[in-house]
Amino acid sequence: MTLPVRYTRTAVALHWLAAILIFAAFPLGLIMSDLPLSPLKLKLISYHKWLGVSVFLLAAARLAWRATHTPPPLPDVMPAWQRRAASGLHFLLYLLLFAIPLSGWLMSSAKGFQTVYFGVLPLPDLIGKDKALGDALQEVHEMLNYGLLALVSAHVAAALKHQFIDRDGILARMLPFLDRRSS
Amino acid sequence: MMMRLLIALSLLLFASAQAAEFSAVQADKSAISFITKQMNVPVEGVFRKFTAQIRIDPAKAEAGQARIEIDLAGIDAGSAEANEEVKGKNWFNVREFPQAGFISGSVKALGGGRFEASGRMTIKGRTRDVRAPFTLKQEKGVLILDGRFPLKRLDYGIGSGVWSDTAVVADEVQVRFHFVLK
Numbered sequence: 001m002t003l004p005v006r007y008t009r010t011a012v013a014l015h016w017l018a019a020i021l022i023f024a025a026f027p028l029g030l031i032m033s034d035l036p037l038s039p040l041k042l043k044l045i046s047y048h049k050w051l052g053v054s055v056f057l058l059a060a061a062r063l064a065w066r067a068t069h070t071p072p073p074l075p076d077v078m079p080a081w082q083r084r085a086a087s088g089l090h091f092l093l094y095l096l097l098f099a100i101p102l103s104g105w106l107m108s109s110a111k112g113f114q115t116v117y118f119g120v121l122p123l124p125d126l127i128g129k130d131k132a133l134g135d136a137l138q139e140v141h142e143m144l145n146y147g148l149l150a151l152v153s154a155h156v157a158a159a160l161k162h163q164f165i166d167r168d169g170i171l172a173r174m175l176p177f178l179d180r181r182s183s
Numbered sequence: 184m185m186m187r188l189l190i191a192l193s194l195l196l197f198a199s200a201q202a203a204e205f206s207a208v209q210a211d212k213s214a215i216s217f218i219t220k221q222m223n224v225p226v227e228g229v230f231r232k233f234t235a236q237i238r239i240d241p242a243k244a245e246a247g248q249a250r251i252e253i254d255l256a257g258i259d260a261g262s263a264e265a266n267e268e269v270k271g272k273n274w275f276n277v278r279e280f281p282q283a284g285f286i287s288g289s290v291k292a293l294g295g296g297r298f299e300a301s302g303r304m305t306i307k308g309r310t311r312d313v314r315a316p317f318t319l320k321q322e323k324g325v326l327i328l329d330g331r332f333p334l335k336r337l338d339y340g341i342g343s344g345v346w347s348d349t350a351v352v353a354d355e356v357q358v359r360f361h362f363v364l365k
Contacts, residue, residue: 039351046222054256112226112261119223 004072006173009066015174018058018097022152025051026145046119049108052101053117059097075168089155096148103141110134205326205364206239212363215253219260219336220353228265232257235362239290241319241326244298249287251360256281273344280307296320300330306339317360328362 007015025048032044074083108115109125111134116122127133162170163178172179224340232254237242255277260269270277287302297318304313317330333355336342342352 037268039345039348042221044350046224113221114224116222116224 004070006072006176006179008065008069009176011062011069011071012060012174012176014062014065018055018062021055021058022148023052025055026149029145045113046116049104049115050118052104053115053123055097056101057107059094059101062097063094071174075170077168086158089151089158093148093151093155096144096151100141100144100148103137103144107134107137107141110137202292203242204238206236206238207365208235208237209233209325209363209365214359214361215251215311216359216361218357218359220355222351223353226261226265228258230258230261237328237362237364239319239326239328239364241321244319245292247287247290247298249285249299249300249302251285253283254281255283273346274342276307284306285313304334304339307341309339311338315358315360325363326364328364329360331357331359334358 006012028044028048028051032041034042036042046139074086105115105123106127109127110130112129114122114125157170159174162168169179211254211255213235214244215233217228217230218225219228219347220226224230230253233251234254235248235249235251237247237251239249246250256273258266258275260266260276269275269282275283285302285304290298290300292298293316294321297316299314299316303310313332313334315330315332320327320329334357335354336352337347337349337354337364341356346352
């Protein structure tokens with residue numbers, strides 16, 4: 001069996017779709033929490049929650065895809081510590097892709113606001129209304145997001161280092177157009 | 184002799200029928216709540232302060248009467264910031280209209296233990312006719328009156344200005360009531 005040189009088209013599409021949604025949901029979360037109560041705020045909160053549910057579903061799809069499709073191997077020249085760091089970082093990123101939407105969902109339930117996906121599909125409230133718990137979960141949700149910000153920064157920095165310093169073509173595995181240009 | 188007995192018997196029946204009237208509302212066990220839809224998300228709120236005068240005999244519910252006054256300062260709209268907002272001018276304008284009220288007109292039986300009270304609801308100085316279906320249930324010496332009815336918030340000017348967009352907050356609000364009477 002020959003090992004793949006890059007991620008499958010599906011894996012690439014899922015990765016970038018998730019990235020776009022996260023890059024939209026993150027600032028939306030910050031903006032909406034600072035707004036005074038208004039129709040706009042209610043709209044933004046709903047959009048944020050729909051994005052979060054979508055990120056969760058995408059994470060599940062990506063995990064399922066990854067379990068059934070071998071990712072391309074890392075270059076042989078890459079030191080062992082970097083491999084461990086890469087897989088550790090990816091593991092943590094996946095963890096947060098699930099944990100963050102989940103904490104948001106629980107927080108919504110605890111605050112007494114159900115999540116209705118796209119205004120159509122109501123998700124069950126896993127916990128009842130509890131103001132103190134809702135406030136605590138909000139803290140958790142925020143902290144996890146700042147954790148994600150740190151991890152994504154490292155993820156992007158590593159990708160750029162591979163592209164511009166190591167020049168090992170790793171980024172092209174997830175950005176196929178780079179590959180075409182170099183070959 | 185026979186006649187007297189009949190009269191005595193009917194008086195007794197009348198007296199027992201009288202005794203079957205419930206009128207002492209158990210405030211701590213009763214509740215008036217409402218459900219709004221915000222971006223299609225159902226959000227429950229509660230009117231924590233109200234006085235309810237209800238007289239009803241389950242055997243002749245049609246003669247029942249109710250007068251309910253809600254102290255709007257006691258509203259819990261689901262969150263601290265919503266509680267602030269809904270007392271303001273766009274919503275209930277509590278400073279100018281501290282109370283909302285319902286006065287029943289007639290009650291009709293719908294069959295199967297269900298009834299419908301018609302009456303007049305006044306909120307924010309606007310009065311509209313409403314009809315509220317309810318059920319009656321007797322247990323352990325108390326009468327439980329349960330019902331719900333939809334109300335269009337814009338009929339009363341509740342949520343005006345930017346809030347009149349019904350795509351964000353639906354026009355229809357479900358009002359629920361639960362009264363326990365002795």
